[in-house]
Amino acid sequence: MKKSLLLLFLIGFAHVVMAQEAKPDHSKYPPIVTFTAQQDHDNMMKQLGITDLRPGPSGNDADPNHANTDELLANPCPQLPDILTTKSGKKVTTADMWWKQRRSEIVEDVEREVYGRLPKNIPAVKWTAKITDREFVGWTPVIAKQLIGHVDNSEYPLIDVDIKMTVVLPTNVKGPVPVLMMFGWPSLPAPAQPAPEDMEKLNSAFKEMMIKSNPQMKDIFDRYPAYMPVTRLAGPNFFAPKPEGDPSPTEQLLAAGWGYATIDPNSIQADNGAGITRGIIGLVNKGQARKPDDWGALRAWAWGAARGLDYLETDTLVDAKKVGIEGVSRYGKAALVTLAFEPRFSVGLIGSSGKGGATLHRRNFGEAVESLTGGEYYWMAGNYMKYGASKASFGTKTGCDLPVDSHDLIALCAPRFTFISYGIPEKGDAKWLDQQGSYMATIAAGSVFKLLGVKDLGVSNDYLTEMLPPFN
Numbered sequence: 354m355k356k357s358l359l360l361l362f363l364i365g366f367a368h369v370v371m372a373q374e375a376k377p378d379h380s381k382y383p384p385i386v387t388f389t390a391q392q393d394h395d396n397m398m399k400q401l402g403i404t405d406l407r408p409g410p411s412g413n414d415a416d417p418n419h420a421n422t423d424e425l426l427a428n429p430c431p432q433l434p435d436i437l438t439t440k441s442g443k444k445v446t447t448a449d450m451w452w453k454q455r456r457s458e459i460v461e462d463v464e465r466e467v468y469g470r471l472p473k474n475i476p477a478v479k480w481t482a483k484i485t486d487r488e489f490v491g492w493t494p495v496i497a498k499q500l501i502g503h504v505d506n507s508e509y510p511l512i513d514v515d516i517k518m519t520v521v522l523p524t525n526v527k528g529p530v531p532v533l534m535m536f537g538w539p540s541l542p543a544p545a546q547p548a549p550e551d552m553e554k555l556n557s558a559f560k561e562m563m564i565k566s567n568p569q570m571k572d573i574f575d576r577y578p579a580y581m582p583v584t585r586l587a588g589p590n591f592f593a594p595k596p597e598g599d600p601s602p603t604e605q606l607l608a609a610g611w612g613y614a615t616i617d618p619n620s621i622q623a624d625n626g627a628g629i630t631r632g633i634i635g636l637v638n639k640g641q642a643r644k645p646d647d648w649g650a651l652r653a654w655a656w657g658a659a660r661g662l663d664y665l666e667t668d669t670l671v672d673a674k675k676v677g678i679e680g681v682s683r684y685g686k687a688a689l690v691t692l693a694f695e696p697r698f699s700v701g702l703i704g705s706s707g708k709g710g711a712t713l714h715r716r717n718f719g720e721a722v723e724s725l726t727g728g729e730y731y732w733m734a735g736n737y738m739k740y741g742a743s744k745a746s747f748g749t750k751t752g753c754d755l756p757v758d759s760h761d762l763i764a765l766c767a768p769r770f771t772f773i774s775y776g777i778p779e780k781g782d783a784k785w786l787d788q789q790g791s792y793m794a795t796i797a798a799g800s801v802f803k804l805l806g807v808k809d810l811g812v813s814n815d816y817l818t819e820m821l822p823p824f825n
Contacts, residue, residue: 385640390626402746409724427718430753469648469734476505493607517620522612531675532612536684539615621657626731645735655691686710693765711791715752719785722752763798768805
C-alpha cells in the first residue's frame with residue numbers, strides 16, 4: 354500500500370515538474386504591446402513625422418465628402434513611372450535587362466513604400482493534417498484535408514500562429530492535379546457520414562448518456578423506441594436529376610479535374626490595426642509595434658499563402674507547378690501581391706481588388722490613397738501613410754509622389770497568367786473599385802509581358818488612350 358502511494362506521489366510530482374517546464378517563463382520576453390487601432394495608427398504617424406492626414410472619401414454619393422466618380426477629374430498626374438526605364442535612365446530592351454536590373458529596382462520601391470518588406474527572421478511552419486476525410490462534393494469523390502500550419506514560436510512563445518487551411522482534391526482523375534488556392538474561410542465541404550450500423554451505436558450511446566444525465570429522458574425514449582436523435586445528413590443522390598443552374602465554383606473546379614485549397618487570412622494576421630502586434634507580424638516583432646518599412650497585412654497574407662504552397666509541394670496528389678491564387682476585394686489585393694512576390698504560383702485570379710490592388714494609386718476615382726492611409730492603414734507598410742499626409746515634417750505628399758504604381762505590381766507577375774476582373778458597372782458593380790484605373794494599369798504593365806515573350810491584352814500599351822471595352 355505504501356509503495357502504491359509513493360508511486361502515485363512520484364507520478365504526480367513528475368507531472369507537475371513537466372507542466373512547469375512546458376510553461377514558458379513570460380518574464381524572459383518583452384511583453385506584447387497592446388494598442389487600439391487608433392493608438393497604433395497614431396504611433397506610426399509619430400514615427401513618420403506626420404501631424405495631419407487627409408480624410409478618405411465616402412462611398413456614399415449623397416455625402417458631401419463623396420468619392421470622385423468624374424473621369425475628367427480622375428487623373429491629376431496622368432504620367433506613370435516608366436516601367437521599362439531603369440533608375441539610371443537606361444531603356445530596358447531585353448528580358449535579361451528586366452530580370453537582372455529593372456525588376457529588382459521595382460521590387461525595392463514597392464516593398465519599401467507600399468506593402469512592406471518581409472523580415473529576414475520569419476520562423477518556419479510545420480503542417481499537420483488534423484482531419485483527412487473521403488467525401489463527395491456534388492458527384493465528385495474527393496479527399497478533403499483540414500490542415501494546421503503551426504509557426505515556430507520558440508523565440509517568442511507569447512504569441513501563437515496556427516494557419517488554417519483545407520485542401521480538397523478529386524480522386525476520380527489520373528495523376529497529380531492542378532490546385533486553385535483561395536483566400537477565405539476553410540471548412541470541410543461534405544463530411545463523410547457514419548454507416549447505418551455505426552449510427553445505431555452512436556444513438557445507443559447518446560440515449561444512455563442522456564438518461565444518465567436526466568432520468569426523465571427514459572420515459573421519452575420508451576414512448577418513442579424507434580426514434581434516433583442522431584441522424585445522417587443528406588448525402589449525394591446519384592439517381593436524382595442534377596439541379597438546375599450552374600454548380601458552385603468549387604464543384605466546377607473539381608469536375609474539371611482541379612483541386613482547391615482555402616486558406617484563412619485571419620489565422621495568419623488579423624484584419625485590423627489592433628492586431629498588428631500579434632499574428633505573424635507581431636510574432637516576428639516579438640509583440641512590438643511596426644517600423645515604417647515593416648510588412649502590412651496584405652504582405653503577411655501573401656506570405657501565408659506561400660507557406661500553404663510549401664505544403665502542397667509535399668502532397669503527391671498535387672501538381673505543385675500548377676497552383677493558382679485567387680481572392681476578391683481585399684483578398685483580391687492579397688492575391689495580386691501573392692502572385693507578384695511568390696514566383697511559384699503559376700496563375701492569379703484577381704477579383705475586384707481596387708486601391709492597393711490593380712487600380713492606380715495616383716488616380717482620384719472611388720477608393721483613394723487616403724482610404725488606405727486612414728482606416729485600412731494596417732494593410733500596407735507604414736511608409737504608405739506618407740502619401741496621405743497634409744502636414745508632416747517632410748511637407749505634404751499624395752499618390753502622385755509614389756515612385757511606383759500598380760502597373761509595376763502587375764508587371765512583377767509577368768510572364769505568368771494574370772486574370773484581373775471586376776463586376777459589371779452597368780449592372781451595379783461599385784464605381785468605388787475604379788475599373789478604368791485597373792484597366793489603365795493592366796495596359797501599362799502589358800509591355801513587360803510582351804518583353805518576356807507572352808501576350809498582353811492585345812492592344813497598344815498607351816494607357817492614356819486605350820478605353821475600357823464593353824463587358825464580355
